[in-house]
Amino acid sequence: MTMKYLKRGLQVIVDIYLFNLSFIMALLFRFDGLIPEEYILLFQDSFWWMTLIFILTCAIFRLYHRLWNYASIHDVIVLGTAITIGTVAVFSITVSFGAMFPRSIYLISLFLNLVLLGGYRLGFRILNIYKRLRLSKIEPKNTKNVLIVGAGNAGNMALKETSRHQEDLSVKVVGFLDDDPEKEGCRINGVKVLGSTDKLKEVCTKKHIDEVIIAIPSASQQNIKNIIRKCSDASVKTKIIPAVHDLISGRVSVNSIRDVDIEDLLKRDPINLNISQIAGYLQNKTVLVTGAGGSIGSELVRQIINFNPSKIIILGHGENSIFNIYKELLSKFPKDKIYPNITDIKDREKVFQVFYEEKPDVVFHAAAHKHVPLMEENPIEAVKNNIFGTKNVSEAASTYGCERFVLISTDKAVNPTNVMGATKRVAELIIQKLSKESTTRFCAVRFGNVLGSRGSVVPHFKEQIKQGGPVTVTHPDMTRYFMTIPEASQLVIEAGGMSDSGELFVLDMGEPVKIVDLARNLIKLSGFEPEKDIPITYTGIRPGEKLYEDLFTEQEQMSSTTHDKIFITKGTTNGQDLNHELTELEDIIKTDFSFLKKQLEVDSKTVK
Structure with missing residues (x-):
């Protein structure tokens, strides 16, 4: 701190010296080296207050708060303006006091001040450039x-x-x-x-x-x-x-x-959102997001809060992830708008208590177990969370009169061949059933893989490349649909505003991408040659995986919406059959583990 003020003080002293030097030189130039005695005496009487006025002008323009080593065109303009106004101020005061020098003196001193004060400051910039040029010619070995x-x-x-x-x-x-x-x-x-x-x-x-x-x-x-x-x-x-x-x-x-990043290769141009439609159902509303600490949930929260809800409840069962998004939001938004809530959606009593106390108007249900291989090994947890957790949240929303409910679904729910996909398909059926019985507008939004989410393939590939390989791919023909997290979240919010109830919205995912091509591009973008520097190995398809994913079934008739990246279908669900199957499923997870996968296949097809 002391050094900073010392440097500024030194700049002021130099400016005092250069200003007076400029004025004396102007007098010498004007009178060809023979200054009349009357002007010498006038200068001796007035130099101190003329200097004070000029230095105050420089201070007002904050010339002593600038780093002249990095001076820009803007700094030069400010410098010229300050010197000009300072000289005009000195002229004006001398005229008003009747202590005026010949007008040419002021013009000459202005020019000299620009040269001396400007040259002194820009000298730092020139020295800095010269130093960098010298360094550029001395190339270190690893440049x-x-x-x-x-x-x-x-x-x-x-x-x-x-x-x-x-x-x-x-x-x-x-x-x-x-x-x-x-x-x-x-x-x-x-x-x-x-x-x-x-x-x-x-x-x-x-x-x-x-x-x-x-x-x-x-x-x-x-x-x-x-x-x-x-x-x-x-x-x-x-x-x-x-x-x-x-x-x-x-x-x-x-x-x-x-x-x-690989996201730059796959993401598309920015989405044009229907701001008025979205604001109409989010502005001044209480919004609840489940799974708010997850990749999609946290991005939904970031996007939603920009539409000025009265408050947003960020609900999740992981305290660390909820704390992280809560802390992030607090740095940008008022504390009274953000309510963190640690709740497990499998706890039906607690879920209903949250809805009773908070009375949310809009619910985005993003909480889910999503990892296919893990859910193959843990089907009971997948059923409890993805099916009965969804049932708890959606029924609470209906009971307490929520206006809208948006379920985040997945392309793996289409013709499911794994536990995760089957449980998400049943979740879709649950909200379609409720849409016929409730005043709440229920809808589901289905999309493929999101880049950069936890456990996704891209961070996994990056870590393998960082370690020198090999990069592991399950099958050379494995393809997936990909979308960035912000794009998916924006389209989910847009779809929520379109819902009349019971719709299944499907997002336009673009063209499917071969996973092996994704791996090759990522290796190249890291500055390596695939196979030469970083090998790619094939490990075989894992349990429950498909080579290709679909976004809708043959029975689902897709139609367009007002947004070119959102499509819509209406499913038909036999509510009585679904209730029966869910009752059976609830009994099975308590008693018969071996029968669980078979029953899931039945439940996921409970559609007319």
Whole structure:
């Protein structure tokens, strides 16, 4: 703290000296070195208050709070403005006091002040640039060659950021690529634009590029995908500056240069939400999210709270995950809007107590056991949580007059071949049955895998790559639908606003992706060659897995909605049969474990 004020004090002393030097030099220039005695005496009488006025003006413009080592165009403009206004202020005061020098003196002193005070400050910037240039010529043994894609504002920012930390990061920016033909051959801060992105692989080979930074935040997702694929083909490690919609949403800052992830290859352009429709059913409402500590549940909470509910209840049975999302929300939203609740949805009495006390208007039911192999080994827990937990929450919602209830389902509920899928299909049937009996608007939203969720394949692959491989894939033909967590959550919220009751909404997941292609791309984006640097091995299909997933059955007739990424079907459920089957199932999990899987198959097909 003392050093900071010492430096500022030193700057003030230097400015006092330079201001008076400028004025004396102006007098000498004006009178050809022979200053009349009257002006010498006038200067001796007035220099102290003229200096005070000028220094106060500089302080008002906060010239003593700037780091001139990193001066920008904005800083230069502020400096020029402060010096000009300071000189005008001195002129005005001298005129009002009747102690006026010839007008040319003020003009000459203004010019000299700009040169001396400006030169003194910009000298720090020039020294800083010179120091970096010297460092750039002394290349450490492990210096990484970096190529920046995008020669616009973001590219310039990336160059400055890497140059600023050049010594710490051991990096050297060797060039830019940009698809604007007018920029080819031009230089940005001394770094040349080497050509278009079509030359990426060629430039990477020729210039021995170790890392590429994609700096085009305004580009469409398709353009970004194309560039990432080119980087992947060149097997070069890739980083990216976030997209404009991520910057606007506040999710990330412009300085967040991050590693390119497989999500960047698979995600689509930002979703256009029907804000008025969503706000209509969430604004000033009490919203309850089960499984709020999970991947989808926590993202739902983040999205919902932006629509200004009166309060949001984040419910889950894991205290750590609920604490984490609660702590995150407290940093952005008022405490009286967020209510954490530790409850296990299998505890019917506690679930009903929560609904009685909180009276939620809207419920998003995201709590579920979702890991296929684990649920094959633990079918009783899958049944208790996914079926009877859903039954508890949905019946509580109906009993206490919730307006809407949205069940998060899965593509594994379509023609299920595993315990997890069968239990989620029964959960769909439960809410469809209730939709016929209740004033609550019930609906389910079905979608495929989400990238980056806990236990998903991408973090697993990353860990294997980090350890040097091998990357394990179950089968070379295994395919899955993928969607990012924010995209899935936004579409779930949108679908909730469309519901009239009993609908099964299916999200457009895009094209299915081969898991082995996912693994290869991830290896390449990490800067390695598949099979050469990181081997891929096949372990065989696990119990309950299918090679391909479907989003709807042959019996389900899909129709479009007002949103191009949301489709709808209406199922028919025999409520009497379902009640009978659920009663039997409840008895079975208490007595006969061996019969459980067979009964699940029956229950999941209780549809007319």
